[in-house]
Amino acid sequence: MFNAVQMPADRQWLLSLPDQAWGTEETIAALVRCIHRVNEGHPDSPPAIIGSISAEHGGALPPHKSHRTGRDADVHFYLTRRGSRWYEPATADNLDRPRTWALLRAIVTETDVEYVLIDRSVQALLEQYALSVESDSAWVADLFHGSGEHPNPLVKHIPGHTGHMHIRFFSPIAQERGRRAYDRLVEQGHVKLEHREVKYTIEPGDTLSEIAQRHHTSVEEIVRRNDLQGTAIIAGSQLVLYETLELRGARDRVAVPRRRLPRSSSAVASSDPRPAEPPSGSDAMVQAALLDLERSLDEPR
Ligand SMILES: [Zn+2]
Numbered sequence: 001m002f003n004a005v006q007m008p009a010d011r012q013w014l015l016s017l018p019d020q021a022w023g024t025e026e027t028i029a030a031l032v033r034c035i036h037r038v039n040e041g042h043p044d045s046p047p048a049i050i051g052s053i054s055a056e057h058g059g060a061l062p063p064h065k066s067h068r069t070g071r072d073a074d075v076h077f078y079l080t081r082r083g084s085r086w087y088e089p090a091t092a093d094n095l096d097r098p099r100t101w102a103l104l105r106a107i108v109t110e111t112d113v114e115y116v117l118i119d120r121s122v123q124a125l126l127e128q129y130a131l132s133v134e135s136d137s138a139w140v141a142d143l144f145h146g147s148g149e150h151p152n153p154l155v156k157h158i159p160g161h162t163g164h165m166h167i168r169f170f171s172p173i174a175q176e177r178g179r180r181a182y183d184r185l186v187e188q189g190h191v192k193l194e195h196r197e198v199k200y201t202i203e204p205g206d207t208l209s210e211i212a213q214r215h216h217t218s219v220e221e222i223v224r225r226n227d228l229q230g231t232a233i234i235a236g237s238q239l240v241l242y243e244t245l246e247l248r249g250a251r252d253r254v255a256v257p258r259r260r261l262p263r264s265s266s267a268v269a270s271s272d273p274r275p276a277e278p279p280s281g282s283d284a285m286v287q288a289a290l291l292d293l294e295r296s297l298d299e300p301r
């Protein structure tokens with residue numbers, strides 16, 4: 001992760017792990033906006049407790065499997081008892097439903113979110129509350145269970161997430177910047193790719209350059225490794241290839257799905273259509289971000 005932003009200090013939230021409170025600019029902005037939204041509706045709220053987001057430069061963050069790219073954030077459910085411990089499980093007795101639902105609602109309706117992970121037991125409490133205050137019950141059901149339009153629910157079950165929700169945001173600008181800078185990052189060694197040796201039997205019609213391209217290696221590498229005298233190859237004979245394992249998804253264009261909005265805010269939805277891909281207007285922002293990235297790549301580290 002390049003040019004990460006640390007979650008700022010604010011009386012509306014507590015950072016339980018400040019060293020792990022780094023995210024993309026988009027993630028941080030989304031979290032700030034959503035917690036502010038809770039406090040607008042409930043001015044006397046206790047601070048939200050924020051756990052891991054990512055390390056300053058991203059990468060593995062044990063014991064988490066994710067939290068590597070500044071797009072994941074753990075936020076404790078609001079509880080009705082003050083001074084509760086971090087990771088204290090939420091139950092029917094202590095879950096602050098209005099505030100926790102306000103937070104989840106803001107995440108869903110006001111940010112680009114891929115999914116939210118919450119234990120089923122807490123989901124049930126939140127869904128029940130949401131149905132009691134929302135006019136669009138089909139929308140609530142769609143969020144928690146999916147629908148014909150969305151086979152996958154946005155809020156997903158994960159065992160053990162009874163104390164906090166894990167939010168995975170999209171960060172279209174950061175993701176697009178990473179995609180465009182990928183080759184340069186690999187070239188400069190900021191992204192280290194793994195390799196593996198494979199045996200390959202040459203098929204009729206194969207050329208070395210096609211084989212090299214398919215296996216993310218080079219003609220020179222194949223010639224050197226197999227002691228070839230030239231680039232002529234014979235079908236049926238075997239080559240040892242030193243394949244480069246590409247980072248999964250590194251070259252994929254980011255597609256941000258349309259936000260799932262309740263029917264009552266359809267007016268907002270239609271005046272703010274969400275394209276399936278980053279809007280062309282954001283191209284300038286991506287370009288500016290790329291310049292930033294170029295600069296930080298040029299700086300000695
Ligand atoms: Zn998490």
